[in-house]
Amino acid sequence: MDAKMLQARLLELIRRTSCELPPDVIREIEKGWRREKSDTNAKYAFGVIRDNIGLAAVKSQPLCQDTGTIICDVARPDWVSERAFRAAFEKAVDEATRVGYLRQNSVDSVTGRNSGNNLGPGSPVIHFHETTARSLTARLMLKGGGCENVGAQYSLPDTSLGAGRDLEGVRICVLDAVHKAQGKGCGPGVLGVCIGGDRATGYVASKETLLRSLDDANEDPVLAKLERRLLDEANTLGIGPMGFGGATTLLGVKITARNRVPASFFVSVSYMCWAYRRDGFQLSAAGKIAKWLYD
Amino acid sequence: MLLEAPFTEEKMRALKVGDLVEITGVVYTGRDAVHKYLHDGGKPPVVLRDAIIYHCGPVVVKEGGRWVVKAAGPTTSIREEPFQGPLMEQYGLRGVIGKGGMGPKTLAACQKVGACYLHAVGGAAQVLAECVTDVLGVHMMEEFGSPEAIWEFRVARFPAVVTMDSHGKSLHASVASASAEVLSRLLKP
Numbered sequence A: 001m002d003a004k005m006l007q008a009r010l011l012e013l014i015r016r017t018s019c020e021l022p023p024d025v026i027r028e029i030e031k032g033w034r035r036e037k038s039d040t041n042a043k044y045a046f047g048v049i050r051d052n053i054g055l056a057a058v059k060s061q062p063l064c065q066d067t068g069t070i071i072c073d074v075a076r077p078d079w080v081s082e083r084a085f086r087a088a089f090e091k092a093v094d095e096a097t098r099v100g101y102l103r104q105n106s107v108d109s110v111t112g113r114n115s116g117n118n119l120g121p122g123s124p125v126i127h128f129h130e131t132t133a134r135s136l137t138a139r140l141m142l143k144g145g146g147c148e149n150v151g152a153q154y155s156l157p158d159t160s161l162g163a164g165r166d167l168e169g170v171r172i173c174v175l176d177a178v179h180k181a182q183g184k185g186c187g188p189g190v191l192g193v194c195i196g197g198d199r200a201t202g203y204v205a206s207k208e209t210l211l212r213s214l215d216d217a218n219e220d221p222v223l224a225k226l227e228r229r230l231l232d233e234a235n236t237l238g239i240g241p242m243g244f245g246g247a248t249t250l251l252g253v254k255i256t257a258r259n260r261v262p263a264s265f266f267v268s269v270s271y272m273c274w275a276y277r278r279d280g281f282q283l284s285a286a287g288k289i290a291k292w293l294y295d
Numbered sequence B: 001m002l003l004e005a006p007f008t009e010e011k012m013r014a015l016k017v018g019d020l021v022e023i024t025g026v027v028y029t030g031r032d033a034v035h036k037y038l039h040d041g042g043k044p045p046v047v048l049r050d051a052i053i054y055h056c057g058p059v060v061v062k063e064g065g066r067w068v069v070k071a072a073g074p075t076t077s078i079r080e081e082p083f084q085g086p087l088m089e090q091y092g093l094r095g096v097i098g099k100g101g102m103g104p105k106t107l108a109a110c111q112k113v114g115a116c117y118l119h120a121v122g123g124a125a126q127v128l129a130e131c132v133t134d135v136l137g138v139h140m141m142e143e144f145g146s147p148e149a150i151w152e153f154r155v156a157r158f159p160a161v162v163t164m165d166s167h168g169k170s171l172h173a174s175v176a177s178a179s180a181e182v183l184s185r186l187l188k189p
């Protein structure tokens, strides 16, 4: 596959991610909509959300004008180098910004200047893994600012919360984060949680776990149980979509764990808004999209 | 219920937290740069008396010589908390559309001048763009750039929920305290 073709495929990945929500997310939004009582603001908010999902897909325009931090996770076979992938992806990002799939969203933190094409130090974010498979797998997430701002990291023990260094302590932190977020992260949201790691790897893993399909079950039965419990408990808080009140505060909870040093115990929580823009594909060496990962 | 221009004090005082409104009339976008500029004593390029400000950085493009709104969802309002109350009082603003709600200073100003905070559905950039029927003009484009400029939008049936009213009530405060109670039960050992 030549560089031009790779760039074209990546542009399509960006377009699809920005304009269309994947089916697993839509299914959970539909469930939430059915769950809310009629004639409530929660039901109404879901109605607007559903209409917006439909309109964005039909018009092929961004679901939300904040097209977020661009995070790409790549399983790279040996027919493409990191350098070549990055070059193609950056060109695709530049083009996606010009045609309006992405907003001009990358600002120099010192001068305040907008780069105008979403490129600059740290943007876009690409995580590479090597794979022995023949096809390339790329997953893309557009993580909005409003929801990123309500993410939180806890260091256990946390005496003010009464959270100790165990799964009960983790549960306390996560529910506290949901309560503090209220509707500000454009809920109903999805949580990515990492238990352990250091401060940096904990947050990275909390985002990585948001790449899982919403309807899968955690392979670890202990974490699977905690995910279900936290989802149920969070939905009794009554915060609801947009914080208007209602039965659907979260659409999902995904938890992962990393080893830690004995002295540290971090719990990192990433909040993803309902505009849960992430998609991915498998790309053959010849440049054919063999599979969309969340369809 | 319909909330139609002119946005009079009487109409705004009649609204209560939880009311679902559909706004028809002219609204002005304004976000960080505009609020800071006005708060620092800058002269407003539009008449703000009885106006509704929309916290929004829209995506607007020129097509065939006219402005077309491509995306127009709300942005987080709380960033304007230091400015909003004083501006409401100084200019007699009647409403603010945004997302995430605002704090006690703005709530007090709503009470004093007879204004409301109108919460739009965050992320609904396409649905809300469809509610903009006309772009009547743009101000301070040179100074602030497109997303931060003051766009004059005619909107029709723009949906929002009153989450802060002129009677001192805030849905954000009540949902926060009700959910805090549930939380404390969930956390009881």
Ligand code: SF4
Pocket (backbone or CB within 6 Å): A064, A065, A066, A067, A068, A143, A144, A145, A146, A147, A148, A185, A186, A273, A274, A275, B074, B122, B123, B124
């Ligand atoms: S939190 Fe999500 S839905 Fe809300 S404005 Fe940001 S990107 Fe859009």
